Amino acid sequence: MNRFVLPFVVFAALAGVLYVGVKHSPDKxxxxxxxxxxxxxxxxxxxxxxxxxxxSTSLLAGRPWVMNVWGTWCAECRVEHQxxxxxxxxxxxxxxxxxxxxxxxxxxxxxxxxGNPYTVVAVDGDGRxxxxxxxxxxxxTFFIDANGLVQYRHVGAMSPEVWEREFASRLPQVGMx
Amino acid sequence: xxxxxxxxLQMLALLLLSLSWRAFAIDITxxxxxxxxxxxxxxxxxxxxxxxxxxxxxxxxxGLASDLRREVAELLVAGKSDDEIRAYMVQRYxxxxxxxxxxxxxxxxxxxxxxxxxxxxxxxxxxxVRRRSKMVDTDDSIVExxxxxx
Numbered sequence: 001m002n003r004f005v006l007p008f009v010v011f012a013a014l015a016g017v018l019y020v021g022v023k024h025s026p027d028k029x030x031x032x033x034x035x036x037x038x039x040x041x042x043x044x045x046x047x048x049x050x051x052x053x054x055x056s057t058s059l060l061a062g063r064p065w066v067m068n069v070w071g072t073w074c075a076e077c078r079v080e081h082q083x084x085x086x087x088x089x090x091x092x093x094x095x096x097x098x099x100x101x102x103x104x105x106x107x108x109x110x111x112x113x114x115g116n117p118y119t120v121v122a123v124d125g126d127g128r129x130x131x132x133x134x135x136x137x138x139x140x141t142f143f144i145d146a147n148g149l150v151q152y153r154h155v156g157a158m159s160p161e162v163w164e165r166e167f168a169s170r171l172p173q174v175g176m177x
Numbered sequence: 178x179x180x181x182x183x184x185x186l187q188m189l190a191l192l193l194l195s196l197s198w199r200a201f202a203i204d205i206t207x208x209x210x211x212x213x214x215x216x217x218x219x220x221x222x223x224x225x226x227x228x229x230x231x232x233x234x235x236x237x238x239x240g241l242a243s244d245l246r247r248e249v250a251e252l253l254v255a256g257k258s259d260d261e262i263r264a265y266m267v268q269r270y271x272x273x274x275x276x277x278x279x280x281x282x283x284x285x286x287x288x289x290x291x292x293x294x295x296x297x298x299x300x301x302x303x304x305x306v307r308r309r310s311k312m313v314d315t316d317d318s319i320v321e322x323x324x325x326x327x
Contacts, residue, residue, distance in 0.1 A: 017290070031271075031273065032271075033271075034267070034268065034269060034270055034271035035269070101240050101244075126244070127240070127241065127244040128244075128248075130241075130244075131241075131244060131245065131248060131269060132269060133269070134269040134270045134271070135241075136227030136228055136241060136270065137227070137228055137241075
């Protein structure tokens with residue numbers, strides 16, 4: 001009897017370690033941003049479709065905004081596009097598109113064909129701004145609060161559910177008596 | 178050819194195959210001097226490619242990895258230390274970008290577990306060997322002659 005106790009205890013311990021390991025493995029969809037609660041990196045980038053104009057994050061100082069990282073090469077970005085259009089129609093918060101490692105012509109064609117949910121699209125051709133935000137795949141969507149702090153980062157396609165739960169809930173409530 | 182030599186040759190072939198990953202090197206970055214180049218090689222093998230998580234940024238062909246290699250090269254040329262470059266990456270991507278986690282309270286068990294496992298294994302080994310060596314002393318079973326010659 002006694003000789004089965006030790007192997008069983010060892011097995012249980014190993015199973016426990018592996019269970020914790022699997023549960024906490026870096027799941028791509030739940031990896032939290034290293035920037036949470038920290039100031040969003042400031043950037044100034046050319047505006048898509050009009051390189052003579054620059055978009056600067058200082059323009060949005062003092063108000064909450066959303067940044068959506070996308071590219072025409074990104075399949076999930078096509079999936080979330082309708083959700084973004086619906087969100088933009090509510091007109092509650094500026095949505096800045098960060099066009100990441102993309103071709104300007106392809107990006108413009110995409111927006112002309114599918115509709116443009118963005119308040120403004122900044123062109124991050126060499127990916128430096130994306131790195132400053134710790135972006136590791138598109139699409140990613142950030143919520144930046146009125147104090148300029150990153151409050152949430154969603155990895156993967158945006159959906160109405162994610163929007164309501166994680167983004168709309170962080171906006172100042174409107175229409176309250 | 179004897180079976181033994183065949184096995185040796187097979188092992189040798191396997192060994193050679195296992196080395197051939199070097200042929201997939203995809204990075205052609207050249208830094209101004211050998212010292213920087215050496216540090217570049219070593220640093221790019223320390224950072225995880227976040228898109229394909231079991232590759233380092235040195236071994237990954239994806240666009241983000243090449244962007245991160247460019248960052249490393251530029252920071253090196255700008256005179257940053259290895260620790261400053263590690264901090265730069267961790268600040269943006271978190272500790273998960275490091276293949277070697279830092280020693281902190283939350284990661285202590287990661288570092289302790291192998292040590293504990295080796296000690297546990299050694300103790301179990303000693304216990305088993307002691308038990309068996311006692312068995313030889315007390316073994317009075319009769320051995321049949323044909324069993325010995327077999």
